[in-house]
Amino acid sequence: MNGWKVALLLMIMVISGCTGNNVRSPQERADASAAYTRLGIKYLQTQDLQGAKNAFQKALSLNQEEAQALNGLALVFQMEQEMALSEQYFRKAIAADSESAQIYNNYGAFLFSQKRYSDACRQLARATEDPFYSQRGQAFENLGRCYLHLERSDAAEHALQRSLQLNPNRPLALIQLSELLLARGEAELAGRHFERFSTLVEKKRVNHFPKSLWLGIQLSRSQGDAVQAATYALILKNLYPESTEYREYEESTH
Numbered sequence: 001m002n003g004w005k006v007a008l009l010l011m012i013m014v015i016s017g018c019t020g021n022n023v024r025s026p027q028e029r030a031d032a033s034a035a036y037t038r039l040g041i042k043y044l045q046t047q048d049l050q051g052a053k054n055a056f057q058k059a060l061s062l063n064q065e066e067a068q069a070l071n072g073l074a075l076v077f078q079m080e081q082e083m084a085l086s087e088q089y090f091r092k093a094i095a096a097d098s099e100s101a102q103i104y105n106n107y108g109a110f111l112f113s114q115k116r117y118s119d120a121c122r123q124l125a126r127a128t129e130d131p132f133y134s135q136r137g138q139a140f141e142n143l144g145r146c147y148l149h150l151e152r153s154d155a156a157e158h159a160l161q162r163s164l165q166l167n168p169n170r171p172l173a174l175i176q177l178s179e180l181l182l183a184r185g186e187a188e189l190a191g192r193h194f195e196r197f198s199t200l201v202e203k204k205r206v207n208h209f210p211k212s213l214w215l216g217i218q219l220s221r222s223q224g225d226a227v228q229a230a231t232y233a234l235i236l237k238n239l240y241p242e243s244t245e246y247r248e249y250e251e252s253t254h
Helices: 003-018 026-045 049-062 067-079 083-096 101-113 117-128 136-149 153-166 171-183 187-202 210-222 226-239 244-252
Strands: none
Touching: 026 049, 026 067, 049 067, 067 083, 067 101, 083 101, 101 117, 101 136, 117 136, 136 153, 136 171, 153 171, 171 187, 171 210, 187 210, 210 226, 210 244, 226 244
């Protein structure tokens, strides 16, 4: 039996002991609510949305202010494309815990997916404020991408640099920053960030995607390396012939 399944069974046993007629104190109800929340997160991680929804609802029946259960339901509804409900629960989660960087990051990512970039940047900026948030590097990366959509290149560069200071191997931050630097005419510095990304590809820690291949073509051209540019172009054509980046490449050849 998988480790997570064992953990789920043990959690259910604990919950069963906490949620019977013996639950009297607020602390017991809070503990049981937290256990159901952990159960819901496990279901969410395995894409069992109904199981997650049931567990989060049970958590909230014991504690209406269980912020992570509210956050969990927001994520479930987002995955189910129930966007109005998702936002409703994100707002409830923030009201229940206005200090949670994780909730701000999740809500910001949700708003970003809805192309509500100004609102998204505000939430993501809040997520980056917590120096103890384990996913702070991701939050800065998300914030940098958000600022790019608002054409705030200086703010985007700062956020992406902070992301890489926290985790120098964030692939998307490396590519976004390299692209930004190249557009500003700093091809050499852009190339250094791209080389770090290429090292991750060589180590099979990440795969090329349309933006990285198109960037590779442009950097190779700037370096006078026609062979490498052609190699990236062939990969882009074979893997992503319908991409915007391939269309941009084709236009650049005419």
